[in-house]
Amino acid sequence: MASVTVSHVNKSFGEFQALDDVSIEFADGGFYALLGPSGSGKTTLLRQIAGFSFPDSGEILIGGEAVESLPVEKRNIGMMFQNYALFPNMSVFDNVAFGLMVRSTPKPEIKARVGEALELVRLSGYDERKPHQLSGGQRQRVALARAIVFRPRVLLLDEPLSALDKALRLGMQVELKRIQREVGITTIFVTHDQEEALTLSDKVGVLKDGKLLQEGPPRELYERPATAFAATFLGDANLFEGDVDDGELALSDGTRLRATAPLTGVGKATCAVRPEKMAIAEEGEPPLADHNLLEAELQEIIFAGNSLSYLLRRNDIHLRVFAQNRATAELQPGQRVRLTWRVADTIPVEA
Amino acid sequence: MAVSDTKRSPTRRRQPSNAKSILGLTGPAYLWLIVTILLPLAAMFYFSFLSDVPLPGRDWQVTLSNYAAFFQEDFYRTLMLRSLRLGFEVALWCFLIGFPCAYVLAKTIKGRWREALFLMVIIPFWSNALIRVFSWTMVLRGNGILESLLDWLIPGFGSLRLMFTYEAVVIGLVHSYLPYMILTCYISLSTIDDDLIDAARSMGASRLTVLRRIILPLSMPGIVAGAVLIFVPVIGSFMEPRILGGREGTFLGTVIEDQFTSVFNWPLGAALSFILLACVLIIFAIFQPILRRAS
């Protein structure tokens, strides 16, 4: 196992800058999720780490060793592809054995280790099947077994679960996490599914337009997004724009909101509030000291079984509030309601 | 119970009309094949058992002597082996030259360059076969284009003596049939997902291993199809051997052609043709397990 260091990596395709001075430290044995919208450079970054393509400038270290000039076959990495990329002409056994075979591992050892790997992904007994005789989830697991059987230093996954349906995906997420923990391999996981990134990883990095916007443990990233983009891309967020006045945020209509810490600086500022942190106050409920209060018009109630979404509007600000489905008060669209949320949940972000 | 169930099932009821539509769609094609190929072929098969061309005023009866001739005279068997060797060699050269070319076309070149190169591969198909062969005589003959060029590059190079040799026949045939191999290999190479190659490399495979374990096995259907498409016409070919091979260009194909055009012994020509066909079928039967595994 090894840590991976990417430092000041740039990559352009012609005029287009796909990676712009990206520096990330992937901890030894960690599970790092690279999250970003389509075209943000996630695959490009992964391919530089794997060695399929080489950065224009910057350094990549695997286990402290500079690898920029090593081609992929010399880097000892395991990679799992979005479309599985199993060899259709080989059995499951031969697919998994491939990485050992090219390393001239003795036959008995190949047999033992392929057996172990297939057991790890719970596919013992499928050795002789061809890839086309497997279900999508089984193929995925063969691909995973194949990527880790030769004990690579790093495991790279490019949206490995996006081709699966939702139920299977949740199952595979659990499997992936279990296997990663058992093997203890440094894992870099590319996804554009924020929920997947938050559940699986112990560190998340958000990429946008080839730049690393923010990174941190999932919880920290969710609770303290640094930018409006990170706040809206990772989960849902209500954004309030206004002017800084005496450490508070003054909205254009004069309402004043307090944030986690008194706002510094002058001029424009933006604050984000997660929809599930807001609540609709009961009629006649007295305002709490450490809460912000805002009046808004309820426009729509969206029912989704165990939860409800309220869509509200205040002047030109559209708001969303999530609530468990146990609201007692009967609310009607068109009604004016009071929203309250803790000051500590009002996060100042960069616009 | 089960029987009455299947009788009532909708798929069961749809079957007759299905068969009818299959017949309706394929019928014309089969009719055409019967009229244009099977009937003349049957006539030739009949000829091959006659002692002379069945024309009025000729004396002819049914005989096996045409077939016996092949087994009695070493001459024909030597020619048969020569023709088969020619077929194998031309197919092999086409593979050695065509496969790398198809690989480059399918996997390394993108966009407009690919179209341009493709056109260059196809163009020999468009030119007349006779012109193609005669232009090779200009290149290969003593003091021809090739020798002049070599002489200019390496003064005092001397003569290659390529014209009217077995090698000249191989060169001409490889040139004529190369596009088949390139096209069939190109098609099966372009169906190989690039991710498979990336995956193999990520597991540590060198480029040679990727070629041997992934690319060659997966493109085998195209290679086999190309080889069959080349082998069959080459062993019966007569034009290239005659023009480029001269006295060295005697193969079973040229002998058969002689029987039809100059000697006017159609029955012998027909019998030799069917023996050639039988040989091809036997070869395919022997290689059947390999061919089946490949595709």
Ligand SMILES: Nc1ncnc2c1ncn2[C@@H]1O[C@H](COP(=O)(O)OP(=O)(O)OP(=O)(O)O)[C@@H](O)[C@H]1O
């Ligand atoms: N070989 C290439 N030539 C030119 N441009 C490229 C090439 N590869 C990627 N790009 C561009 O670089 C940008 C980043 O691409 P990349 O594949 O890394 O995105 P991504 O974050 O993986 O997106 P997705 O989630 O859609 O897979 C895109 O705008 C893409 O068009």
Ligand SMILES: [Mg+2]
């Ligand atoms: Mg991608």
